[in-house]
Amino acid sequence: MISKEKGRVGIKANGLYEHMNDFNFFFGLKLGCLIFTNTEKLSRILQGSNCCLQDILCAAETIINYCSRIRVLDVIINMLQIRFSRTSFKLLYDVEKFFLDVSHDPLDEIHDRIQLIIEFCTRDINVEKLKVQAHMISDFFKSVITTKQMKIKQITKMSTICEVLKSVDIGKQMFPEYHKLMKLYLIIPVTTATAERTFNALN
Structure with missing residues (x-):
């Protein structure tokens, strides 16, 4: 007992x-x-x-x-595994890998690589033009x-790709399909917590 008061406050305390x-x-x-x-x-x-x-x-x-080392956290582990093993992650991973790979050197198998991310390309993106631009972007x-x-x-x-693209305005004009695909990738949040990070990346 920490309070001898018999009123409501004392009882609550x-x-x-x-x-x-x-x-x-x-x-x-x-x-x-431990968790938070x-x-x-x-x-x-x-x-x-x-x-x-x-x-x-x-x-x-x-x-x-x-x-997983804390035995009572099975529910939390399952929730985390469900969130971070969605099929959408595989597609986003392929898109990210596409951007990083073409930024180094032109890909010989560019057609096959774009086929992996074709699902991600909206009607606004001309895939044939994207192939051409992807061959030039590393140079x-x-x-x-x-x-x-x-x-x-x-x-x-x-973030490095975004930094380079933002440094010269002509990049958006020379590689419009590449730029559109990049914007699309950035505005689709990986989880609800990522919304804040996406909108300023290519402003």
Whole structure:
């Protein structure tokens, strides 16, 4: 008992005190601390402006593996696995890989690679023109990086591609289909937590 007052406030205070002394209350707080300390980090990664799908999947897998060591978290583990193993992730991963691969060198199998992401291409994107532009984009990136003296040794993240594209306006004019596909990729959130990160990426 922490209060001798017999009124409503005293009764509530004593009831809360008794509840806090219960093992389930302490266990819930401790468990909540273990869970939310780490899932909050995942949430921050999802909302980061420079994160890519590979980073997200890596972070999610880390949290799932961490939670799997806590036996009472089966429900949370299942929910995380369901969220981060949707079929849409495979398509988004293929799109991201397409962007990163063509940014280095022209792909010989460009037709096959675009077929993997054809589902992602809307009616507004001319696929044949996209193929041509995808063959040229790596040379364009090399030229921009050299001309602008950008300290970029290798493009390994989507944020770097956005940075290069934003540095020269002519890129949107030379590669309209590529640019449209990029915008489409950026405005489709991986989860509901990513909405904040997408809208300013190519402004």
